Amino acid sequence: MPDRPDVIVVGNGALGLFTARALAATAGARVSLVGPAQRPGGASAAAGAMLGCFGEVTKDTFATEAGRAKFEIGLLADERWPAVLDELAETAADEGQRLHHVPSTHVVLNGCGGPLDSLNYDAVVDALGKYRRPWREVGVDRIPGYHPRPDGRALRALHMSGEGAVDGNQVIGLLEERLRRSGVRIHDESVEEVVVRAGAVAGVRLRGGEVLEAEQVVVAAGSRTVELLRTALDPGEVQPMLSGVGVALVTQRTHGPSFETVVRTPNRGGACGLHLVPLGEGREYIGATNLLSPRPQTLGTIGTASAILDQVARQLDETASAHTIVQWRVGNRPVSLDGFPLVGWTSVPGLYVLSGTYRDGFHAAPALAAHAAAELAGSPGLFGPVFAPGRTPIRSWGVEESVEEYALHMTSLWFELGGRVPSQISSGALTDNYREEARSLYRRTGIEVGMGPDVLACLTGARDPAALTVLLRYLRAAGLAEQPVAAR
Ligand SMILES: Cc1cc2nc3c(=O)[nH]c(=O)nc-3n(C[C@H](O)[C@H](O)[C@H](O)COP(=O)(O)OP(=O)(O)OC[C@H]3O[C@@H](n4cnc5c(N)ncnc54)[C@H](O)[C@@H]3O)c2cc1C
Known part of the structure; x- marks a missing residue:
């Protein structure tokens, strides 16, 4: 069948899109990408999207081999983003857009949380020093746009010049455009089942019943990944997955100077830190909550919405209440039971998994995609099998x-x-x-x-x-x- 793809990528979030891009570019493979165009509950479409490597460091990052290995994937992603941004800027220009990129981040340490904030802030400082990254302590009154209430003000702040953010939704749109141009077939569909014949993967069955055939299938379906894998694997082969439900909002500033850098707290209690990403022309992304749920959610709760509104007004911008809300975003971070990524081949020949990226998968996506594309082409990947999907859960704590x-x-x-x-x-x-x-x-x-x-x-x-x-x-x-x- 001439139309038959070599690889089907299931999932059209950051991981699926970057993987399809890497496959089409490096291996010259015929690729099909399957995922609903609206991406309900998708993490990538709800993300900030901070390109956070050092800003994500916590007191636990270097406490285990797995934590270090995950951080190193972030470093590999850091190396790849400049070329990705150049490529996306070209596509944006072709489409009459300007690529939005915020080049730097302020991390603020205030007294609103508990001791964890201080421990994680110190860990960020240590990591920046250890890896010799450009950063400096700054006065908290020197952060453009930052205007907390007096009792929510930071006591310390640092500026990282090499770490910023993109507009996640713009990047998704531009990646899709590039895929179309490079001949990747995009199916606005949902996969119901991974089809296995004679012990090897044979394709996927779509919700409407149609079967797409291919010898290789990559499942990158975000927080639905493990649920979908169960259609092909023994239930115990891959650890369970939870959804890190995150609520965020996009506002339109009605007055006052906009933020110019990403401004964020360190990672916090059970969650990512509070952060604001300027999106240009007075639009600002404010995120994000994180509450683990057994199932993906597509709607936020009043409790999470009011928590984030309270926090932003006190800790980042006390004028926020006057700004208008353009959009609420709700997304599900893919969270494996042990909190680490799921990357690699399964026991079914031809079936590959790429998920479990939790809080920083947008940033990690170019590196994970390059790794997956290499392995799918039969070459060594960028790192070892530390995050193999069939592992027993990694133990970070007794x-x-x-x-x-x-x-x-x-x-x-x-x-x-x-x-x-x-x-x-x-x-x-x-x-x-x-x-x-x-x-x-x-x-x-x-x-x-x-x-x-x-x-x-x-x-x-x-x-x-x-x-x-x-x-x-x-x-x-x-x-x-x-x-x-x-x-x-
Ligand atoms: C509020 C929030 C803020 C975040 N902020 C950041 C940040 O600042 N920086 C960062 O790096 N990361 C951030 N993250 C985490 C990041 O978004 C994720 O780690 C990453 O985007 C996961 O990408 P993914 O492609 O694996 O999953 P998703 O983006 O969830 O994509 C999976 C896709 O698969 C599709 N799908 C699901 N089931 C099927 C099926 N059966 N068939 C076909 N398609 C299917 C879904 O519709 C979805 O579009 C944030 C996440 C959230 C929720």
């Missing part, structure tokens, strides 16, 4: 360490959200409560591996017991949680 981490994150989150503790009670009592909450979850479930604080928050707060059931089934089958009494 159970007791995870309890401490949860208590630290939740206490910080409490204060970030404006929570108060009566003056007669120490904030340590709050932390103790969170410790007990986490220990009780471990006792109840028999989970024997330390989980991330964000995953624990999802499980302790789960209104939907399905979250716990799917996770426990996987952990028990993998020998990482005790069997229930009846099964012993």
Whole structure:
């Protein structure tokens, strides 16, 4: 069949688009890209999109081999972005647009969160020094557009000249345009099933029933990746995936000078930091919340919306309440159970996975795509198999360490959200409560591996017991949680 593609890429977010671009450019492969044009709940379309490598560093980044390996993917992406921007600028010019790129970032440390903010800010400073990146401490009154309330002002701030942001939606549009020009077939469709014949991948079945055939399929379906893989793999082969639901908004400034750089806090309790990305002509992106959910969401809640509005008015721009809201964005970060990417071949020949990028997948996408394209072409990738999708979950913490981490994150989150503790009670009592909450979850479930604080928050707060059931089934089958009494 002459029309048959060599590779089908499932998912039209940053990972799918960059992978299709890399395949079409380097391997000369015939590529089809499948994904709904509206991208409901897609992470990339909701992202800022900060090109954050050092701004994303936390106190834990270099604590494990896997954390370091993930950071190094960010460095590989940093190397690739200048060429990507040149290429996109050309396409933008052809389309009568100007590519929007914010070249630098201010990281602000204020007293609105908990101790985690300081630990993560110090980690950013250490990493910048260690990797000899250009940065300097700046006075907080020297940040254009930054106008917090007096009680939300930063006490320290730094400027990184090499790390900024793009307009994620513009980049998505331009990448699609480039793909069309290079002959990639774009299908405005959803994949229902990965088709396997004679033990190897044979293509995908679309929602309407049509089957697209190819010898290689890349599943880059964001937070729906593992759900889709289950149509082809044993349920225990790939760890469960959660959705890091993020709410953000785009505003139009009605008065006052606009921000000129990305302004962000360090990463925060169970979440990315509060950040503002100028989009040009007075438009500003403000993000983002992060609440792990067992299923992707397409609508935000009033609680998350009001939290972000309160935070921006206090901590970044007290005039924000006068600006108009142009758009609310809701996206689902693809979050694997252990919080690390899922990248590589599965047990089914021809079936490749590219997902699990969590908070910084827009930035990492060019590097991950180059890696995947090389492996799909049978060449060595850019890094080793550390994030192979069939791995047992990477252990970043023991159970007791995870309890401490949860208590630290939740206490910080409490204060970030404006929570108060009566003056007669120490904030340590709050932390103790969170410790007990986490220990009780471990006792109840028999989970024997330390989980991330964000995953624990999802499980302790789960209104939907399905979250716990799917996770426990996987952990028990993998020998990482005790069997229930009846099964012993
Ligand atoms: C609010 C928010 C802010 C963020 N900010 C940043 C940031 O500043 N910098 C950064 O680097 N990262 C950021 N991230 C994280 C980043 O967006 C993700 O890590 C990355 O974009 C994931 O890309 P993806 O292509 O894997 O997934 P997605 O972007 O989710 O794309 C997956 C696509 O697959 C499609 N799909 C799903 N199921 C199917 C199916 N069955 N068939 C076909 N198609 C399917 C979906 O419609 C979707 O378009 C943010 C995320 C959110 C939610």
